[in-house]
Amino acid sequence: MLLHPYNEATWEYQVSHEPLALRTARAINHVRATLAAGFTTVRDLGTEGAGYADVGLKQAVDQKIIPGPRMLVSTRAIVATGSYEPKFAPEWNVPQGAEEADGIDSMARVVRSQIGKGADWIKADGERVSENARVLSAQGRAACRLSSWYWLSSRREEPCTDFEYC
Numbered sequence: 001m002l003l004h005p006y007n008e009a010t011w012e013y014q015v016s017h018e019p020l021a022l023r024t025a026r027a028i029n030h031v032r033a034t035l036a037a038g039f040t041t042v043r044d045l046g047t048e049g050a051g052y053a054d055v056g057l058k059q060a061v062d063q064k065i066i067p068g069p070r071m072l073v074s075t076r077a078i079v080a081t082g083s084y085e086p087k088f089a090p091e092w093n094v095p096q097g098a099e100e101a102d103g104i105d106s107m108a109r110v111v112r113s114q115i116g117k118g119a120d121w122i123k124a125d126g127e128r129v130s131e132n133a134r135v136l137s138a139q140g141r142a143a144c145r146l147s148s149w150y151w152l153s154s155r156r157e158e159p160c161t162d163f164e165y166c
Helices: 011-017 020-036 054-060 102-117 130-153
Strands: 041-045 070-073
Touching: 020 054, 054 070
Parallel strands: 041 070
Antiparallel strands: none
């Protein structure tokens, strides 16, 4: 919802030059058009530099502030440190569209944080870090177990206390 077609503007341009307010205003139109096209539920797979704006859009739809389909959102993608594009000069501290996580403990912290901020889905981008496939695989398994634990715990009468066994 927060990106428009690349034939209108490149991904790099949208992420680095368009203000968040503009991207959010455009996303409101995308949400309305999606509902008008007959879609009643959508899964949004990342905000690409718009932080947690997808959570705000979802809340606006849920609270009937704007018309739109039911939204399942994933907030920011999770990537390995240093793997996210575009690259800038090393002395520049540029906010990234994705959130970095390295190792199982870091992955667990990031997944918990994103769920706490409203994520319905967790998106871990592993295609850019093939040299760390074994570590990423362990991180991915931890993210899946933790995400499943939160999902199951939210639907139980008594919360599960060990995410490994829910």
